[in-house]
Amino acid sequence: xxxxxxxxxxxxxxxxxxxxxxxxxxxxxxxxxxxxxxxxxxxxxxxxxxxxxxxxxxxxxxxxxxxxxxxxxxxxxxxxxxxxxxxxxxxxxxxxxxxxxxxxxxxxxxxxxxxxxxxxxxxxxxxxxxxxxxxxxxxxxxxxxxxxxxxxxxxxxxxxxxxxxxxxxxxxxxxxxxxxxxxxxxxxxxxxxxxxxxxxxxxxxxxxxxxxxxxxxxxxxxxxxxxxxxxxxxxxxxxxxxxxxxxxxxxxxxxxxxxxxxxxxxxxxxxxxxxxxxxxxxxxxxxxxxxxxxxxxxxxxxxxxxxxxxxxxxxxxxxxxxxxxxxxxxxxxxxxxxxxxxxxxxxxxxxxxxxxxxxxxxxxxxxxxxxxxxxxxxxxxxxxxxxxxxxxxxxxxxxxxxxxxxxxxxxxxxxxxxxxxxxxxxxxxxxxxxxxxxxxxxxxxxxxxxxxxxxxxxxxxxxxxxxxxxxxxxxxxxxxxxxxxxxxxxxxxxxxxxxxxxxxxxxxxxxxxxxxx
Amino acid sequence: xxxxxxxxxxxxxxxxxxxxxxxxxxxxxxxxxxxxxxxxxxxxxxxxxxxxxxxxxxxxxxxxxxxxxxxxxxxxxxxxxxxxxxxxxxxxxxxxxxxxxxxxxxxxxxxxxxxxxxxxxxxxxxxxxxxxxxxxxxxxxxxxxxxxxxxxxxxxxxxxxxxxxxxxxxxxxxxxxxxxxxxxxxxxxxxxxxxxxxxxxxxxxxx
Numbered sequence: 001x002x003x004x005x006x007x008x009x010x011x012x013x014x015x016x017x018x019x020x021x022x023x024x025x026x027x028x029x030x031x032x033x034x035x036x037x038x039x040x041x042x043x044x045x046x047x048x049x050x051x052x053x054x055x056x057x058x059x060x061x062x063x064x065x066x067x068x069x070x071x072x073x074x075x076x077x078x079x080x081x082x083x084x085x086x087x088x089x090x091x092x093x094x095x096x097x098x099x100x101x102x103x104x105x106x107x108x109x110x111x112x113x114x115x116x117x118x119x120x121x122x123x124x125x126x127x128x129x130x131x132x133x134x135x136x137x138x139x140x141x142x143x144x145x146x147x148x149x150x151x152x153x154x155x156x157x158x159x160x161x162x163x164x165x166x167x168x169x170x171x172x173x174x175x176x177x178x179x180x181x182x183x184x185x186x187x188x189x190x191x192x193x194x195x196x197x198x199x200x201x202x203x204x205x206x207x208x209x210x211x212x213x214x215x216x217x218x219x220x221x222x223x224x225x226x227x228x229x230x231x232x233x234x235x236x237x238x239x240x241x242x243x244x245x246x247x248x249x250x251x252x253x254x255x256x257x258x259x260x261x262x263x264x265x266x267x268x269x270x271x272x273x274x275x276x277x278x279x280x281x282x283x284x285x286x287x288x289x290x291x292x293x294x295x296x297x298x299x300x301x302x303x304x305x306x307x308x309x310x311x312x313x314x315x316x317x318x319x320x321x322x323x324x325x326x327x328x329x330x331x332x333x334x335x336x337x338x339x340x341x342x343x344x345x346x347x348x349x350x351x352x353x354x355x356x357x358x359x360x361x362x363x364x365x366x367x368x369x370x371x372x373x374x375x376x377x378x379x380x381x382x383x384x385x386x387x388x389x390x391x392x393x394x395x396x397x398x399x400x401x402x403x404x405x406x407x408x409x410x411x412x413x414x415x416x417x418x419x420x421x422x423x424x425x426x427x428x429x430x431x432x433x434x435x436x437x438x439x440x441x442x443x444x445x446x447x448x449x450x451x452x453x454x455x456x457x458x459x460x461x462x463x464x465x466x467x468x469x470x471x472x473x474x475x476x477x478x479x480x481x482x483x484x485x486x487x488x489x490x491x492x493x494x495x496x497x498x499x500x501x502x503x504x505x506x507x508x509x510x511x512x513x514x515x516x517x
Numbered sequence: 518x519x520x521x522x523x524x525x526x527x528x529x530x531x532x533x534x535x536x537x538x539x540x541x542x543x544x545x546x547x548x549x550x551x552x553x554x555x556x557x558x559x560x561x562x563x564x565x566x567x568x569x570x571x572x573x574x575x576x577x578x579x580x581x582x583x584x585x586x587x588x589x590x591x592x593x594x595x596x597x598x599x600x601x602x603x604x605x606x607x608x609x610x611x612x613x614x615x616x617x618x619x620x621x622x623x624x625x626x627x628x629x630x631x632x633x634x635x636x637x638x639x640x641x642x643x644x645x646x647x648x649x650x651x652x653x654x655x656x657x658x659x660x661x662x663x664x665x666x667x668x669x670x671x672x673x674x675x676x677x678x679x680x681x682x683x684x685x686x687x688x689x690x691x692x693x694x695x696x697x698x699x700x701x702x703x704x705x706x707x708x709x710x711x712x713x714x715x716x717x718x719x720x721x722x723x724x
Contacts, residue, residue: 115602123723156602189599196600
């Protein structure tokens with residue numbers, strides 16, 4: 001007869017072992033369910049597809065669903081909106097949808113909020129950082145990557161220009177002189193904000209090691225301010241921006257010829273022919289690369305400690321995500337059971353993590369042409385996004401590996417402690433409980449290691465530009481976009497010596513949804 | 518009370534404190550500065566300072582003595598040049614604040630701006646066509662001077678690095694440059710500026 005405590009422990013272990021088969025099955029099912037949960041449709045790709053199909057409502061819904069946001073425009077308020085860690089990103093995505101849908105005022109609402117959020121996001125939350133250190137990077141507040149942050153005022157500038165030109169009667173739209181004045185002022189302010197943002201980029205405030213300046217955005221700031229310039233100070237500032245652009249091109253090299261024609265005009269050193277005005281056509285083509293998860297899972301299985309018979313176990317490596325075509329998606333290895341048990345602590349284990357990756361850059365999106373003139377590439381947004389991402393990739397991967405290892409070590413220590421607390425007389429039962437616990441914990445750690453794939457997924461991949469000189473008066477411009485579509489801008493009122501800015505969005509064939517998820 | 522109950526009570530209190538939102542009604546004259554961006558307080562304070570400066574300037578006295586009446590002023594275009602996309606200044610609110618302050622001074626007369634004047638002309642035409650007591654035509658009070666200018670901002674920012682984090686310190690400097698021009702002679706009768714400076718501190722680390 002044992003002591004009452006021993007009897008209770010024995011009954012507990014027996015019951016546990018009896019249900020061990022069920023527990024294992026349940027654990028496996030739970031892990032599989034967890035893994036499957038992370039493999040739903042990528043709403044960002046759905047949003048892209050909806051934009052391509054000219055279904056902005058579907059794109060809005062996909063983005064709202066992806067970031068779990070609903071706003072009053074959808075008939076309900078989201079109480080979590082202010083506390084959301086994805087709010088900046090949601091604003092950016094929604095701004096892109098509204099710009100594509102030809103609703104610049106709605107886009108401006110989102111961009112102005114995004115501008116505020118980007119500034120507020122400089123305050124990092126210690127509690128979120130702690131959570132991220134324990135669980136994964138998704139728990140941090142999205143603060144934006146350098147190429148994204150500098151494009152908030154850039155797209156704000158273009159949106160204000162679009163509204164201003166319609167209100168001023170430069171392009172067809174509802175004429176409203178007061179609104180034209182208001183948005184001319186705000187376009188000028190956005191140009192100044194863009195210049196300030198470029199200064200912060202140069203100061204390294206956005207955390208990118210190699211993306212320090214953006215020559216084209218200096219040109220865009222100058223174009224925007226030039227289009228609405230009303231004072232001598234404005235003209236002087238345009239000249240300053242043009243000079244900065246020239247300096248930036250001198251460092252980066254390869255000034256596009258269209259920029260070479262533009263800069264002297266912006267500096268006031270050259271003008272269009274007498275009686276002529278200028279039209280600048282800007283085409284945003286394709287998509288910036290979409291962050292995805294490279295999933296690496298290692299499953300180990302080995303028989304329990306046995307004194308006789310063949311002691312062999314297996315290690316299975318499963319790889320999923322971009323680039324898996326270069327790897328064997330499923331690799332199996334047969335190894336001595338004792339080795340697996342020693343290395344992985346238990347008979348069964350699930351290890352691994354998800355790593356955020358960018359697929360290799362494909363061929364750049366084709367640009368269109370206007371009036372026999374091909375649009376020239378002026379901004380390789382996809383390349384800049386890729387470069388800024390790769391700047392932080394080593395640190396990112398190292399942090400994921402260290403975090404996973406620390407979690408596994410902690411779990412192993414916990415399992416050891418549980419087993420040590422067991423009775424020596426019931427070593428087999430303790431071992432079984434330890435195995436189950438280890439399997440569950442290692443599975444949980446694997447599932448918790450989700451890649452942070454957040455990015456401005458609706459950002460264009462490339463910008464092209466063309467400069468046309470047209471006689472003052474009413475004119476019509478037809479742009480053959482890179483995707484073959486034709487866009488006609490009729491009723492454009494061009495003033496002699498002034499500049500009109502027209503924007504086109506295109507999705508060349510093959511770049512609709514370029515990456516697989 | 519058992520220890521468990523104490524913990525439970527504490528948890529309930531903490532949850533209750535952390536939950537819910539609150540809306541307070543604040544007097545519109547109270548100065549509130551949240552983000553550091555231009556807001557109603559800035560508009561009101563700058564307009565009041567400006568009105569004092571404009572209305573007490575020597576040109577008002579000179580004009581009144583010369584013409585035997587106070588000058589009639591119209592608020593012209595006030596351009597805005599801020600340096601942040603979200604720093605939105607509505608010149609209409611700002612112009613209304615200036616008008617209010619100038620009227621309150623009693624030293625100048627203020628006529629409607631061009632947009633409002635167009636609306637009033639339309640109203641008058643409608644009344645002339647349909648009303649029993651039609652208003653007099655060609656009795657519009659013409660402005661003698663136009664007040665116009667530009668609101669400029671200059672930002673300066675540093676990051677003070679500390680042991681446990683840092684603090685972004687930003688100075689936002691708003692300067693309203695204004696000029697009063699005689700619309701007959703285009704002579705600049707007065708030029709001045711009103712300034713507003715704000716210091717914003719933002720910690721790099723929070724909870």
